[in-house]
Amino acid sequence: MSSKTDHPALATVFVRDEARTKWHDEALWFVRTKRDRAAAAVPEWETLRTTAEQIKAHVVANLAELLERFEQNAAARGIQVHWASDGEEHNRIVLEILKKHNVRHVVKSKSMLTEECHLNPYLEANDISVVDTDLGERIVQLRGESPSHIVLPAIHIKKEEVGETFHEHLGTDAGASDPQYLTEAARQHLREQFMKADAGITGVNFAIAETGGFVVCTNEGNADLGVSLPGLHIACMGLEKMIPRYQDLAVFTRLLARSATGQPITTYTSHFHGPRENGELHIVIVDNGRTDLRSDENFRRSLSCIRCGACMNTCPVYRRSGGHSYQSTVPGPIGSILAPARDAHQFHTLPFACSLCGSCTDVCPVKIDLHHELLTWRREIARRNALPRSKKWGMRLASAVLRRPWLYRLAGSMARIFLRWTPRWILYSKLNTWGRQRDLPVPPAKSFRQMYRERQKRS
Amino acid sequence: MNDSRSQILNSLRHRLPQSAPLPTMDESWIQFPDPIAQFRDSVVAVGGQTETCKAADLADTVGRLTVFDESKRIVSTVDGIAGNVDLQQVADPHDLEDVHLAIALGQFGVAENGAVWIDDHSLRHRVVLFIPQHVILVIPSRDVVHNMHEAYRRIDFAENHFGVFISGPSKTADIEQSLVIGAHGARSMHVVLVD
């Protein structure tokens, strides 16, 4: 992606369809309320969050030792461990393994990492077909789109649109839009794919240093089907997925699904500790910017993310602008921290796609200080000169006024008069982008200072 | 390849952020007055069904289930319940595609979320948990733990290559958040608790 991501512009396109925006907003809020109910049912919820936060802080601090320990233990179990500095190297390693086994068809279960590395187009360019097997991911794949959410990849698509896509690609009845019927059609179609696959690729939710194994969580069972039929399983993981002890899994499995969808645990929580009979098991550990992120004191904590998606579901901006308006693999609050860490110029608008309400920080199961980091990013982007001119001037002006009390008082009284008497067509002209979808409040007749002074006099 | 390894590990050793000690996890995690009842409720909440019976009645209890009655090809790894597909005779897991029902022995259940832990020790082909249309898991009812912390304390990872917590039947809500049971894996999940 060479052009810069313009979140406000893309969001404007999204909100033009008011009914759809409302539908999208409500669908995500529904998931958020399920999360709330699930969290409230666990009396020790806050203890769990704090414990998870501490474990992850320990992990980020001790990554080198943990990764080495993991590698040693995994190798002892017959798992082959590979290391990739970036997405390109990751893709090359995966291709090499596949080629060695003459693989033509791959089934893949949800993995944000392989999205991040653009593995699918790379393999397809090398004559290997890749089928995404998570239902939501298959829908977006057939439509030639990318996921708009990390847990609910097709949350932006209506069932009628899924019906059209399936009619075209899977031969379902024209006009059919019943989720039950469409899911059944996908089940039949994907079974064929599972049966003919030569290899299965999965992501990793947690990798355990102490045992050398790893855990994959799904609701559909697609990861398990995908790797228990063919003999070759390749698991791809970002290096931050490490946890020290298998006991830590108790904390994370309790938090993950409750935070994501309000379920008490995912349907299948699979623990891989070695290859199948006559099979091979590979794991590719990927850096791709993560070590840099770790050395950055301001944003280091974002490495703790377990990709539950709760911060997206609760975010008022995400809910009303859609995942695609972020143009990054991980959208929403956490994506708006991770993306600029990768490329501050391309993603300079994302930290501003935030009202600083702090709701993301409240729901995050590993207690990442999301809205603080977003605020820090704004400063950082200004410092790096990545701000557009209109914003820069506005901020300079504001800072000049705020530094001089007399000027602030003058500006206040002028604003109260100006807002009252200026005609709407001037007030809501093109220059005021803020006023495009909003009305400015009616200003009070007196300032707070004036009222306070009068009150003091009276008493 | 080795270059990337040392490069990654070296840059992780640099500029170490302050280390935090690992929490001990000796908290008082959730306990239920009646964990077996809670387990049953949890299984139903995640879309599954439960049965309870005496050891002597196990075969009858399973035999009475409609899924058993309607299934043609059945894999059973539970003593006393007869299947008609012998896993030891199956070399290629693909040959299990048309198995309707699998009946397997789980190790224990978890009250807080209705999950059953099962490893591939006795299974040979782990796909047998995922490919059949229906799955019945049998566990001793005394082996229900309260929460995931107790659950992990019971697992010995040195002993197994593959193990899974299964909580209810396969499901998805990827089309407009409508819950559909039977995504890729089992369309139904029974847990039989044996007293």
Ligand code: SF4
């Ligand atoms: S930042 Fe927190 S809330 Fe957001 S996806 Fe990651 S773990 Fe979940």
